[in-house]
Amino acid sequence: MAIVDTNDELLQERVCEIVASAVPKLAECGLNLMSPVAISFSNKLDHSSGVHFGIYHLGKNRIELLDPKTFEQAFRRSETWTAVPLAEHFEAVVVHEFAHALVDQNAAIQRACIADDEYIAYAMQIESLSESTRSVLLAEVGASPPTSTQEINSLVLGFSPADFAVRSWLHFAEPENGCAFVEKIIQGEVTFFFLPE
Numbered sequence: 586m587a588i589v590d591t592n593d594e595l596l597q598e599r600v601c602e603i604v605a606s607a608v609p610k611l612a613e614c615g616l617n618l619m620s621p622v623a624i625s626f627s628n629k630l631d632h633s634s635g636v637h638f639g640i641y642h643l644g645k646n647r648i649e650l651l652d653p654k655t656f657e658q659a660f661r662r663s664e665t666w667t668a669v670p671l672a673e674h675f676e677a678v679v680v681h682e683f684a685h686a687l688v689d690q691n692a693a694i695q696r697a698c699i700a701d702d703e704y705i706a707y708a709m710q711i712e713s714l715s716e717s718t719r720s721v722l723l724a725e726v727g728a729s730p731p732t733s734t735q736e737i738n739s740l741v742l743g744f745s746p747a748d749f750a751v752r753s754w755l756h757f758a759e760p761e762n763g764c765a766f767v768e769k770i771i772q773g774e775v776t777f778f779f780l781p782e
């Protein structure tokens with residue numbers, strides 16, 4: 586499933602367990618594991634903006650995560666994510682990045698809109714949290730349903746990833762959306778790109 590590149594056996598075991606429990610849930614949304622994903626750790630992620638806990642290298646089946654120590658430092662500095670317990674946030678970030686990898690492996694089309702990919706990754710990330718943690722996070726962000734598709738766009742994503750994450754999940758959690766909506770994105774039937782803001 587995943588090739589976890591670290592000498593830390595406990596960390597390796599932990600990441601493998603997170604992936605193993607995420608894979609069937611992601612498959613329910615049409616995100617099937619087609620080939621193994623490499624996961625490595627770094628104390629610095631090369632990213633253009635904002636705080637990032639992990640990064641997926643598009644087309645490379647490769648995920649880089651902040652190593653646990655740096656991860657914790659970034660977590661402590663974050664304004665919103667501290668509403669989630671550290672260990673649970675780490676697990677949810679693994680799910681987020683793994684979802685990116687599977688979108689890449691399953692998408693029928695080349696995705697032009699970053700919000701499409703992030704919608705799926707954040708919906709899966711927030712979905713993976715426990716219900717009690719999720720309600721604390723929702724209260725922290727101050728978001729409540731219903732969420733219209735106009736509220737999910739790259740501006741919000743750039744301005745406040747946590748806001749974008751929660752809005753994406755609230756939209757995903759609506760009975761008429763869910764995995765069916767994720768599959769529509771993967772098939773290129775819907776996009777957040779053309780929607781008016």
Ligand SMILES: [Zn+2]
Nearest residue numbers: 681685703706
């Ligand atoms: Zn992402």
